[in-house]
Amino acid sequence: MSQPTAAQLDEVRAAVKKLLHQPDYDDGSAGPVLVRLAWHSAGTYDVETKTGGSNGAGMRWEAEGGDPANAGLQHARAFLEPIKRQFPFITYADLWTLASVVAIQEMGGPVVPWKGGRTDFVDDSKLPPRGRLPDAAQGADHLRWIFYRMGFNDQEIVALSGAHNLGRCHGDRSGFEGKWVNNPTRFSNQYFKLLKAHDWKKKTLASGIEQFSYIDKEAVAAGEPVEEVELMMLPTDMALLADPKFKTWVDKYADDKDLFFEHFAAVFAKLLELGLERDPATGKIINDDNLKEGYR
Ligand code: ZEM
Incomplete structure (x- = not known):
């Protein structure tokens, strides 16, 4: 055809x-x-x-x-x-x-x-x-194992992960719950900024699944419902912070939106x-x- x-x-x-x-x-x-x-x-x-x-x-x-x-x-x-x-x-x-x-x-x-x-x-x-x-419950070794198999390097793994600016986790799909950023239908480098900026706390869902959570206490005090202001990170997202080689790229993409956009488009x-x-x-x-x- x-x-x-x-x-x-x-x-x-x-x-x-x-x-x-x-x-x-x-x-x-x-x-x-x-x-x-x-x-x-x-x-x-x-x-x-x-x-x-x-x-x-x-x-x-x-x-x-x-x-x-x-x-x-x-x-x-x-x-x-x-x-x-x-x-x-x-x-x-x-x-x-x-x-x-x-x-x-x-x-x-x-x-x-x-x-x-x-x-x-x-x-x-x-x-x-x-x-x-990839399995979101794993860490940096797993990310490398999975993404090297596709032919990607560390920089490309981090750039691709920036897609978590978008959308959300659904309890009935992956078992994880919530969104990474406040405006999940707007593509930006906010995911990297938030990953670095907040003190992410481990949270165990009723199902036993572990993820990471940040709740904007000021917004809650100002009357916003907790569900609206709670943001999440997967264990694999946190691995990007914990691993020094990945972290270098998290820093760059948090600081430079244009660089992130350029690298994301390429990867x-x-x-x-x-x-x-x-x-x-x-x-x-x-x-x-x-x-x-x-x-x-
Ligand atoms: Zn995701 N991702 N992803 N991802 N992802 C979810 C949602 C979305 C991982 C992962 O386990 C999950 C990449 C990489 C990785 C998107 C894009 C890209 C969810 C939530 C999970 C659990 C699913 C649900 O419950 O609906 C892991 C472990 C990754 C390894 C780094 C890459 C690469 C992506 C694109 C370039 C997007 C857009 C979503 C949101 C989907 C939605 O329905 O809102």
């Missing part, structure tokens, strides 16, 4: 923009969960075996979509389904990744370069195994391209088994 034209892709971008505003969902935007969908679609990549990655859109199958690590991402896929139906020329794998870069930009973030041409698996025979995505683009080899002249993907086998 031929690639969508630039004009067709602009129509898809416009449709994604329109869909972001969701007054009845979470904090009023589909943006954060769309970003997480793209991240989890790509973050299964393994440099050694060259398996996983955003190509194929494997989360449509139970083996990948039903991975507990992907709980909640059916909401993101459902948001995009009408767009897929309206614009059948775009593959799911392209749509999921394109939607994330549109969302990031619309939420005030950087322009992330995006390239298309991904195909969709026609069955579930090529899905990556479960267990390749998020790299994430979305994991596993794709392109012809440098045409940009066409040249290592896609789906294409070899005559799939679209």
